[in-house]
Amino acid sequence: MECVRRKASDLHLTVGRPPTLRIDGKLYPIEGEPVLTPEMTEKFKDIAAQHAKHLRAQINDGGGGDFGLDFGEHGRFRVAIYKQKGFFGLALRLIPKHIMSFEEIGFLPHLIPKIKALLDRPHGLILVTGPTGSGKSTTQACFIDYILNSPRHVLTIEDPIEFIHDHKAGIITQREVGVDVSSFREAIMKGLRSNPNVILVGEIRDLATAEATVWAAESGHLVIGTLHTTNATETVTRFIDIFPPEIRDQIRIQFSISLLAVFSQRLLLRAEGKGRIACFEIMMATPAVRNLIREKKIEHLPSAIQTASAEGSITFDAYLAELYKMGKITYETAMQNAFDPKALRELIEYGGRRHRS
Template sequence: MDTFNASNQILFSAAEKGQTAEVLLRFVASIGATAVHVTVGAPPLVRVDGELRRIRDLAAAGDDRGREAADFLSANPLWGAVVTPAAAWRAAAELFARPEQRERFEKTGIVRFVKSLPGVTRYLVTVFRQRGNPAVVCRSLGWGVPTLEDVFRHLPEAREAAERLLAAGEGLVLVAGPAGSGREATLAAVVDFINGASPRHVVTVEDPIRYLHRHGRGVVNQREVGEDVESFESGVRSAVESDADVIAAGDVPDAGTADAVVAAAEGGRLVLCAVRAASAEEAIGRVAGLLPESAGSGARRRLAAVLRGVVVQKTLPANGGHGPVVTAAGVLPAVPPLKEALLDGDAAKMAALLRSGTVEGAFPLERALAKLAASGVVDRAEAESRAGDAELFWRFLKLY
């Protein structure tokens, strides 16, 4: 098995010299791909228009992208071939910017960090161990900070609902979505909105820091887990001590963090949290279940008292498979009937309320999916497959 030497490098052979991971990432950016996967036993895969493709398959097309892919492989045949263990170790070693990143990978088997290519783009890099070798996934972040207009590009009603939700100066707002749905981008867009709307002290706790905020009317301090703070829990608790008006946490991984974010909201702060969940009710249930005394009503009572609402989102391929993925997002304020269902521990009642479309100020995910399908932005079958309630999806579809 390959290992890293003292200089954190594995040397290239004469034939492979110049065929670096950076060269691959520059190519990925040049063709407008959003991600690249490097795994032993398969050729590198790039995500184009929402689908993973082999570079050789792209090169077989006769369009401009295909010609660029063909030219790239002609100069860099290594990245068209099946990835060897040596190539995977070399790519990982090249991407590590600091010894601590390598050490974290060797200790835990996974590490995430941001790689900047000046003048090109920024990548969120994940290196993880599989079958004894590293696998590398690089996802494009771009340079700018996402805005609410970006997130709700085709859904102005949802954007307006989100802005109303964020107008409150305190409470807990959850940003929910499954893996790969762009929760962190939406959280960054929310921070950007708050940063431009009022002079407040915003503290983010992230792992890693994905988007770099500039100070707006207030101040944004960004803290990275493992670099600036020990954990999400310690980051949230220290933000309270730092006189934060707004706290944004990129994850709620454990009971300590759940307790910290609810306590911060109880103290009169606006707290924003990204939660991996497929629905709003699942996100609420997950946070409630992590809180101390989750077996009783104490945790639900604490959460109900501070919950302001949930933004829930999923991504879909653009209609026809061309163009960037589309975000469907719903916004659900925590109205009194929802809080009553939470207090009762009635998940079915929560789900029915959240999806009903009758809650004042709400824009359910099913309605967002229906509008995107009706306007031709996404395929109707794809939209229906993302709906938690297909019957409700079709009911909303008739409105458009």
């Protein structure tokens, strides 16, 4: 299939345009393919929806749905069917069989031991954040793959299931919302009966899921969750604001105790012009960070990240500088993605020596 052969991340099927691939973040129509008609996309919808019988009513009457579609040895697709202007469209995200290592994702060598130590913790909350298509699922899959090297039971709750994991030294239980269980909250609460050590929550999207996530982290489980936020400050604010105002002070205390780290990421074009690499802001939950969260001084978190590099924290711009120094991205890419281009220029020209692994 063209999508797999050209290492595209997505395939778009929409009326009025040929089938279109997303490669390294850019859209490319497939040459020689016809412009899609409403009849064509309806047929594609019917073929894909055969694998999602539980969503047929939602797709046909509710305007769309998301589900996983197995593609044999090549991997899986996360399929989103939607309606626009009365016609069906499809967006298929390729989920490769290969689970990337820390190095392949783009984690800096000196940070990898600290991240592994974090994943070895018996309980607490780790949040992986970023916009849609920023590589969150790939990062989470890497984390779970590492955890499964140890004799621990991992429960994943996803909508839909994306990466398929092997048991390895541990046990993996993967539950899909809408297929195996009715909601994220139910999956977390009832899943505790299956005696997991680690719980992956595919998306913290509502109050019920957020409550269950905090409770699971407090009750002796390592919980890895996802939010669609762009940095640590926004993540902390968004998580706490999910809760009603009257209980936010209590949640703020619970959250500050449970939190282990926030990984906020984006994907950047590699220096060679092909393929992408992840760039992170990492906030480890140091005592200073916990105090700032408790005392509602969220605006000071960026400074706390800057001063905790020894613990594994790093700002997004500092990460950009490291990727540039390592030859992983170009100077132009670094500048285009910087939060503060002037500060990044100083980091590159004057700031610090390169870390060694």
